[in-house]
Amino acid sequence: MTVHPGALSRSRRATKRPLLDVVAEVLLAQPGASLAEVAEFAGISRTTLHKHYATRDELVRAVGQRATDIWEQAVDRVADEPGTKAGLRQLLAAMIDSGPQLTFLWRNPALDEDNELTQRYIDVENRCLAVLDRARKEGVLAASTPDWWLLQTLYALVYTAAESIQFGKLAPLDAPDLALSTLLNGLGAPAAGAGSGKPDKGE
Amino acid sequence: MTVHPGALSRSRRATKRPLLDVVAEVLLAQPGASLAEVAEFAGISRTTLHKHYATRDELVRAVGQRATDIWEQAVDRVADEPGTKAGLRQLLAAMIDSGPQLTFLWRNPALDEDNELTQRYIDVENRCLAVLDRARKEGVLAASTPDWWLLQTLYALVYTAAESIQFGKLAPLDAPDLALSTLLNGLGAPAAGAGSGKPDKGE
DNA sequence: GCCGGGGTGAACAGTCATGTTCAGAACGGT
DNA sequence: ACCGTTCTGAACATGACTGTTCACCCCGGC
Structure with a gap:
């Protein structure tokens, strides 16, 4: 062509x-x-x-490596305030920012073949888990939630937010707050009339 | 071989x-x-x-059609109690049950080529939106949440729960409650010291 | 001007998935 | 036993992608 x-x-x-x-x-x-x-x-x-990149496989693995790099940096950057809401927000923001790369990494079964990459993946995931666990101990996240569910939900929100941005539905600057609020409070209506949600002009 | x-x-x-x-x-x-x-x-x-199925394309589209069938049935089944928590739970349960099919449908850009399928997809999605909107009007879901975010979050939870089941982390019978609780309340710690041991779906 | 590195287009052989055909086996009903 | 249907294994032609090579061009440094 x-x-x-x-x-x-x-x-x-x-x-x-x-x-x-x-x-x-x-x-x-x-x-x-x-x-x-x-x-x-x-x-x-x-x-x-x-x-x-000599072969397709090599290219795919390089993308996976780069995605892991990015993820690593995102997790490292919240090392200073690990257990706070602000820390979680920052983690979400950084990860949503690299949504496509991370999604590529998460969805590529073929990358499991690469042992080195798998090891790094496990590593970063564990550091992610540590951040979440810390937030749980700090009383930011519910103590009863299993860690794997926390992690998976985090991934899901990152992916969903990134996709919404790419789709043009969500403003990049709104994404971290929306994701964080959804993660912490869900989307249910506040118990009583006490409005905790952001007042929103009707659509 | x-x-x-x-x-x-x-x-x-x-x-x-x-x-x-x-x-x-x-x-x-x-x-x-x-x-x-x-x-x-x-x-x-x-x-x-x-x-x-004469060609690969035909096969893929058939899978997409079937996935849409299943989705349709799941949404239809909650037509009787549209706006309640129980209704949402039922919807989540039915969709998680068909997780692989729905995930296949959601993740296959190639299916957009099929106009008939796309039309049906939009149709079912709209009915899904209607259910969520109804729940919002009933005060089950936050009024301020945009509908597309509600929908995307629903998808994300369905996919995540289904994957967790397939991965062996989550018991199938626990999935609907966990997903519903996460959707409504999030994973943040309850506001005060009021000890809530488990993810409650307190009515 | 000369030179070298990185990029380009074209062509090539090899490999693999695809779609098709056909003769025959297995199965079920009569 | 007969017959029709369905499934099967094998073979084949075709096309697409892959990986490789090579001659050439562009551009910046010397």
């Missing part, structure tokens, strides 16, 4: 973004995309793509 | 389950699985699979 000059230059601009981020998004939207499609979307030629 | 007689007869038993359900699970776990793998997993020959 021929690349139109216009389309190519348009893609060129996208090249400024880290290659692997673009790849993550493409492969997330179309898991079966060919390398030619991936390359075109990233604004480079298939040959060049092959020069950086 | 040759199929061992033992493995084959084992698969045969699985044939009792609707073919499309098995396909949904396989394609969910390994989106890139070949038709040969799908057929083997379903306990039939590739030839037979081709006889039922």
Whole structure:
């Protein structure tokens, strides 16, 4: 398929973004995309793509590694205030920010093959669990909730918020608060008339 | 690869389950699985699979249609008590029960090509929205929450609960209550020292 | 101007999934 | 035993993707 000059230059601009981020998004939207499609979307030629990552497998694993890097940094950044609401908010914000990468990581069964990556994954997940556990001990999260459910719900909210942003439904700056509020308080109506929810102009 | 007689007869038993359900699970776990793998997993020959569904695309769309059927039935079943907590619980239970099928439907961008399916999808989704909206008007769900966020969170909880069950972390009978409680109350600690030992669905 | 690195397009062989056909086995009903 | 249906294994043609190579171009440094 021929690349139109216009389309190519348009893609060129996208090249400024880290290659692997673009790849993550493409492969997330179309898991079966060919390398030619991936390359075109990233604004480079298939040959060049092959020069950086010899095989498809290598490329996928590189995306996984980068996603893990990002996740790691996000978790590290909340090390200072681990158990507070603000800490949770910050963690959510950082993770939602990297929604596509993380979603790619979480949804790719193929990445389990890579032992090194799996080890890092477990590592970061444990640090995530530690943050949540700390929040539980601080009385921010319910003590009775199993840790795995906390974690899975966190993932679900990150993914949902990121998708809503990408879909244009949710403003990026609103996302962390919405996710945090949902995580902590749910979406049920406040018990009595005491309005705890943000007053919202009717739609 | 040759199929061992033992493995084959084992698969045969699985044939009792609707073919499309098995396909949904396989394609969910390994989106890139070949038709040969799908057929083997379903306990039939590739030839037979081709006889039922001429092309891969046709097969995928059939799975999507079936998933939509199931979803439709789940939503219909709560038509009698639309706005209550019990109604929401029932909806969650039915959807979690069909977690793999629904997840397959939600995660398959390729299905958007099928116009008929897309129309049905929108239809069911709207009925889902109606149920949630009703619950909001009844004071079960917070009035300020945007409908799309309600819906997405519902999806996320269904998917997460179903996955937790499949992973062996969550008992199927516990799932609806856990999901409902999380949806309504979140996972934050109760405001004061009022000891609530377990995720309560106190009425 | 010369040079080198990175990028590009084109072509190639190899591999694999797909879709199709066919002859025959297994099964169930008569 | 007969017959029709369904499933099966095998083989085949086709097409797509992959991974590789090579000649060439662009661009910035020397």
